[in-house]
Amino acid sequence: MRYVSTRGQAPVLTFEEAMLTGLARDGGLYVPETVPHMPARDIAALAGLSYEEAAFRIMRPFVGDAFTDAEFAAIIERAYAGFDHPARAPLAQLGPNHFLLELFHGPTLAFKDFAMQLIGQLFQASLERSGKRITIVGATSGDTGSAAIEAFRGLDNVDVFILFPEGRVSDVQRRQMTTPSEDNVHALALKGDFDDCQARVKDMFNDFAFRDRVGLSAVNSINWARVLAQVVYYFTSAVSLGAPHRPVRFTVPTGNFGDIFAGHIAQRMGLPIEKLVIATNQNDILHRALTGGAYETHGVTPSISPSMDIQVSSNFERALFEAYGRDGAAVAQQMDALKSQGGFTISQGALQGLRETYASGRASEDETRATIRALHATTGEVLCPHSAVGVKVAQDQPDSAAPMITLATAHAAKFPDAVEEATGLRPPLPARMADLFARSERMTGVENDLAALETLIEERRRA
Numbered sequence: 001m002r003y004v005s006t007r008g009q010a011p012v013l014t015f016e017e018a019m020l021t022g023l024a025r026d027g028g029l030y031v032p033e034t035v036p037h038m039p040a041r042d043i044a045a046l047a048g049l050s051y052e053e054a055a056f057r058i059m060r061p062f063v064g065d066a067f068t069d070a071e072f073a074a075i076i077e078r079a080y081a082g083f084d085h086p087a088r089a090p091l092a093q094l095g096p097n098h099f100l101l102e103l104f105h106g107p108t109l110a111f112k113d114f115a116m117q118l119i120g121q122l123f124q125a126s127l128e129r130s131g132k133r134i135t136i137v138g139a140t141s142g143d144t145g146s147a148a149i150e151a152f153r154g155l156d157n158v159d160v161f162i163l164f165p166e167g168r169v170s171d172v173q174r175r176q177m178t179t180p181s182e183d184n185v186h187a188l189a190l191k192g193d194f195d196d197c198q199a200r201v202k203d204m205f206n207d208f209a210f211r212d213r214v215g216l217s218a219v220n221s222i223n224w225a226r227v228l229a230q231v232v233y234y235f236t237s238a239v240s241l242g243a244p245h246r247p248v249r250f251t252v253p254t255g256n257f258g259d260i261f262a263g264h265i266a267q268r269m270g271l272p273i274e275k276l277v278i279a280t281n282q283n284d285i286l287h288r289a290l291t292g293g294a295y296e297t298h299g300v301t302p303s304i305s306p307s308m309d310i311q312v313s314s315n316f317e318r319a320l321f322e323a324y325g326r327d328g329a330a331v332a333q334q335m336d337a338l339k340s341q342g343g344f345t346i347s348q349g350a351l352q353g354l355r356e357t358y359a360s361g362r363a364s365e366d367e368t369r370a371t372i373r374a375l376h377a378t379t380g381e382v383l384c385p386h387s388a389v390g391v392k393v394a395q396d397q398p399d400s401a402a403p404m405i406t407l408a409t410a411h412a413a414k415f416p417d418a419v420e421e422a423t424g425l426r427p428p429l430p431a432r433m434a435d436l437f438a439r440s441e442r443m444t445g446v447e448n449d450l451a452a453l454e455t456l457i458e459e460r461r462r463a
């Protein structure tokens with residue numbers, strides 16, 4: 001299995017190389033050269049397997065010979081051992097044809113744990129073999145950062161630096177990042193928004209001298225392995241509702257587009273997905289792009305679903321690469337326009353292709369609160385604001401016989417203020433993190449300045 005860049009100019013890599021490399025050296029994102037097909041009988045055979053067994057069968061073809069079967073199976077077992085729910089990703093029923101895929105039973109209470117716990121294990125296995133050291137620099141709007149810190153804290157051969165937008169993550173999210181005491185972990189509060197954090201991380205990858213000096217690696221969905229891990233729960237949930245004999249639909253609360261792109265990969269592998277619905281909050285660039293054809297950044301507006309406060313949606317580049325028939329030069333041109341002019345127009349052909357796969361919708365702040373309130377009153381389910389954006393957009397979709405599965409991407413307890421405002425109920429943290437607000441915090445305030453950030457990272461990382 002080989003991996004190519006969405007901009008067509010970077011070296012072709014193996015799975016392990018792509019995982020450790022992060023951003024391609026032409027600024028693009030790695031994707032598999034071909035997507036392996038899973039025949040209907042193999043999809044049907046996933047029914048009744050444990051999450052770990054299904055994960056092995058679904059991901060194995062992407063990994064090539066990087067790990068033996070036994071190594072890869074053991075990595076998967078370790079990755080999901082710390083989840084609170086035996087099913088890992090259970091389904092709850094919200095209505096006659098509407099289901100909620102609960103992705104918040106991992107160690108940091110968000111869907112990011114599914115991928116981060118896996119890549120934590122993959123990185124460790126690979127680094128133990130090579131004896132290399134790496135420096136991870138990640139950008140977060142709240143959940144990726146805590147999941148990454150949880151997966152990599154205390155490792156001797158890894159230093160982790162997480163940039164988060166100062167004052168724009170919830171108190172729980174911030175404390176999950178600032179309370180770990182291990183000296184390989186650094187939480188950096190940046191004066192700016194998530195787009196600034198992500199742009200600085202990509203700038204660091206494009207500074208080859210810095211990148212090579214510190215052994216830079218990515219844990220954002222820049223990293224293909226992050227996307228791959230998220231393909232699994234599309235299969236497990238769809239199969240439990242009758243796939244491959246019955247098609248399904250998914251609505252995905254979307255920001256950086258990694259999660260929903262994983263759904264597209266599942267579809268390309270052969271899972272019968274009728275539609276993938278992009279659900280956005282008021283930062284609705286993806287909804288505007290899909291409905292109007294213009295991808296234009298308007299600046300990030302803080303919302304009650306802060307993890308989706310994103311305008312430069314990194315993985316949309318992977319979707320464009322597919323929509324443009326894998327034309328790396330066309331993608332590079334659009335990404336240059338995004339950087340220099342703040343936007344671009346999607347060609348009619350590409351837009352049509354995107355609309356065949358994706359639909360979209362937007363939920364306002366009031367609609368999000370009303371959805372949390374209504375769902376709690378009618379079903380007892382307490383949604384986080386991101387999941388509520390998904391449920392609202394799913395409810396707005398045209399009728400179909402195919403069941404709708406909405407992804408619940410975080411636990412309500414990560415956003416207690418928004419949930420309390422909507423329901424009057426303050427969701428408690430699980431017992432294992434009940435003392436989160438008693439722990440002392442450690443973070444560094446930083447300017448949105450590439451040179452200053454690189455200096456800080458070089459000074460703090462353990463050589």
Ligand SMILES: Cc1ncc(COP(=O)(O)O)c(C=O)c1O
Pocket residue numbers: 110111142143144253254255256257258259260307308386387409410
């Ligand atoms: C809770 C939550 N929901 C939804 C999203 C959006 O996911 P993606 O960036 O993969 O589109 C994020 C962040 O990425 C998140 O943290």
Ligand SMILES: N[C@@H](CCOP(=O)(O)O)C(=O)O
Pocket residue numbers: 139140141142143144145219220221222255256258307308314
């Ligand atoms: N919402 C994310 C943003 C980063 O997304 P990623 O999938 O690229 O890591 C977060 O919580 O940080």
